[in-house]
Amino acid sequence: MTSIHSFTGQSGTVYQFNVAPTGFHHGDVAGIYILLAGSLMMFDPKVLYVGKTASALDRPGGFADGHHVQAAANTLGFSHIGFLAAAYELQRDNIEQDLIAGLNPPLNVQHRTNAFTGLGRY
Numbered sequence: 124m125t126s127i128h129s130f131t132g133q134s135g136t137v138y139q140f141n142v143a144p145t146g147f148h149h150g151d152v153a154g155i156y157i158l159l160a161g162s163l164m165m166f167d168p169k170v171l172y173v174g175k176t177a178s179a180l181d182r183p184g185g186f187a188d189g190h191h192v193q194a195a196a197n198t199l200g201f202s203h204i205g206f207l208a209a210a211y212e213l214q215r216d217n218i219e220q221d222l223i224a225g226l227n228p229p230l231n232v233q234h235r236t237n238a239f240t241g242l243g244r245y
Contacts, residue, residue, distance in 0.1 A: 124139050125143040126141075126142050126143075127140070127141060127142070127144060128142045128168070129140055129205060130170065130205070130222060130225075130226060131225055131226075132159065132218070132221030132222045132224065132226075133221055133222075133225035134221050134227040136154060136237050138155070138207055138218060138222065139204050140155075140157060140205030140206060140207045140208065141205065141207070142159065142168075142203050142204070142205045142206075143203065143204055143206075144202065144203055144204075145201065145202060145203065145204060149193055150176065150179055151178050151179065151209065151219070152206075152208050153176065153177050153178060153179075153207055153210055153211075153215065154175070154176065154179065154206055154207050154208040154209045154213060154215065155174070155175050155206070155207045155219055156173075156174050156175070156179070156203060156204060156205065156206050156207075156219050157170050157171075157172065157173050157174075157204070157223065157228075158170075158171040158172040158174075158192070158196050158201050158203075158228075158230070159171060159201070159202065159203040159204065159205060160196075160199055160200035160201055160202055160203075161200075161202060161203065162202070163245060168203065169199070170222075170226045170228045171192070171195075171196050171199050171200050171201060171202070171229060171230050172189055172192050172196060172228050172230040172231055173219055173222045173223050173226065173228050173231055173235040174219065174231075174235060175209075175215040175218075176221045177212070191236075192230045196230060198231065199230075200239035203221070222225065227238060237244070
């Protein structure tokens with residue numbers, strides 16, 4: 124089961140993400156993904172991490188399996204994955220940077236100055 128949720132970047136741009144529980148695969152699509160903690164029933168998600176990929180297939184197990192922030196995300200309650208298709212690398216770079224700057228995810232250390240380091244650098 125997937126649902127659509129909006130997240131706003133620092134620029135004020137609102138991005139619509141397809142959100143699903145962990146383990147959902149989005150196929151061979153380039154885009155932006157977000158790791159979330161929260162429930163779909165009372166969906167008030169905490170954005171844990173924002174990343175980009177040239178293919179969602181490169182992120183097995185719904186993006187987290189083997190990802191460099193997996194252990195920290197699990198510790199923080201990782202429960203859902205959001206995905207936004209974005210075909211072009213420059214587009215993915217811009218959206219990723221905008222969302223990181225606007226959402227301030229605790230597990231992102233790039234594109235921000237106050238990265239969460241309580242669980243080590245990921």
